[in-house]
Amino acid sequence: MRITLIGSGNVATHLAAALKNAGHRIVQVYSRDAQHAALLAYHVGAEAIDNLATISPDTDIFIISVKDDAIIEMVKALARYQKIIVHTSGATNLKDLLAFTDNAGVLYPLQTFSKTKEVDFWAVPLCIEAANDDIKTDLEKLAATISNNIYHVNSADRKILHLAAVFACNFPNYLYAVAQQLLAGHQMNFDMLKPLILETAQKVQTQLPASVQTGPAVRNDVVTMNAHLQMLKAEPYWQEIYTLLSQGIIKNNNGGHRDK
C-alpha cells in the first residue's frame, strides 16, 4: 500500500519502519517539526513535510500518530482526499473521526515504544476497528503484513485496554525507577535487580499474575512490611505507595493456592 504517516513520535517511527520493511511505500511523513519529519522520512525513504497544505493525494491511507488532542485537527485537514484515515490511539473513539469522514479506522499497537530500542513488531498486538467492512478488510490485510497478533477491538474496549496498559506497563516501569533510585541511594547497582524484573514479567506469560504473587504482603508478613516502612521513613511518598500496594495484594489474596 501507499502510506502517509502523520506524526513522527515513537509510535509513528516504529510503525513506519515495520511498514517499510513489509514492502509498503511510505509516501510522506508529516510533522509540524520539520527536523523530526526529515529524520523519520529519511529512514523510510519518504518525503518529509511540515505543512499539511503539501500533502500528496497519491496515497492509499493516512495513519495519524500524533498526540490525542491533535488527532481531530489532522482528520479535518485530510478528510478532503477521501482516503482511508486511521489513528493509532488507545483513547480516541472511532466515532470522533466519523464526524469528518466515512473512511475511518483505528490501528492501535498495544506496545511501549522507545526511539532508542528496536521492537519485534511481529509480536505487537494490533487492535483494529473500522467504519465499514471494506476498510476492515483493508486494515486486516495491512496489519497482517506487520504483525501476527491482530485483534478486533471496539472503541469502548480499546479504552479499557489502554487503561490496563497503564497498569501493566507505565506503573511497573515507575516502580522499577523507584527500586533503581533506592539502590542508587545505597551505592548499589540496578543490574542486581534486572534478572528479577525479567523473570517477574516472564512468569505471567504462562500463569495468572495473582497465582504467582510473592513477597511479604501475600504472606501477610507484618514484621517485614513494618521493617520496610521504617526503612522508607525518609521517603513518605514511597511509604504511601508501599502501604497502598501491599494492602491491594492482601485484598487480592483471598485464599486459594499461591506461590508465596
Add this chain to the structure above:
Amino acid sequence: MRITLIGSGNVATHLAAALKNAGHRIVQVYSRDAQHAALLAYHVGAEAIDNLATISPDTDIFIISVKDDAIIEMVKALARYQKIIVHTSGATNLKDLLAFTDNAGVLYPLQTFSKTKEVDFWAVPLCIEAANDDIKTDLEKLAATISNNIYHVNSADRKILHLAAVFACNFPNYLYAVAQQLLAGHQMNFDMLKPLILETAQKVQTQLPASVQTGPAVRNDVVTMNAHLQMLKAEPYWQEIYTLLSQGIIKNNNGGHRDK
C-alpha cells in the same frame, strides 16, 4: 559439598535442584511437613526428615530456607553440629545467627521463585555474606557452582535490596493482576497485554527506567488521566493506585529527555 536443606518452599526447591545439578550431594531435606520434605528429597536424591532430632551430622553446610520468623529456632537446633549454617533470607541479619554460632553466613538469591516454573539459576544474583574469611571462601566456591552473578552484600544493604525487590517484582506483579482483572471484567484476554509486559521489563535491562517512562502521566496528559479515573469509578481502590502512581511519575519527570 555435602549439603543439608532446611525447608522445602520455593527457594529451597530451586536452590536444591541447582545444587544437585552442580554435582553436590544433598544429604537431607528437613521440613516440619513430612510430605513436603519427602517430595523435595525425592527430587534431589536426599533423605527426607520432619524431625530435627534426626539431623545427620555428616554434612558440610546447613542451608536454612524457611520463613524469616522460624530461622533462629533452626539455627539454635543446628549450631551444636559445628558446620556452616547459612540462611537465604533478604531481611534477616547475619548478626542474628552469630548469637548462636561462629560458622554463619548468608546466601540470598535475588529472584522470584514459583514451584511451577523453572528458573535459569546461572542468571540469579547470589548475595553472599559471611562471618569470616574461611566461610566467605567456602560460600564463594559454592555459589560459583550454581550462578554467574555473585555479589558481596552486607546485612544492611541486603535489606535495602530486599525492599527494592518488593518494588521491582511484587508490586509490578500485583499491577499485572489489576490489569488482568480489568480486562477480564470486559471479556478481554490477558494475552493481549503479555508482549507489553515483557517489553517493559526488557527495556530496563539496557536503559534506566526513568528514561524510558511512557504513558499519560509522563506526558502530563490530564484529559486521558481524568478519563481513566472516570473509567475506574466502580473500583475506588484502583482509582487511588492510579492517582498515587501517576503523581509519582509526574514528580519523577523533572525535565530531561524522556521517551514519552
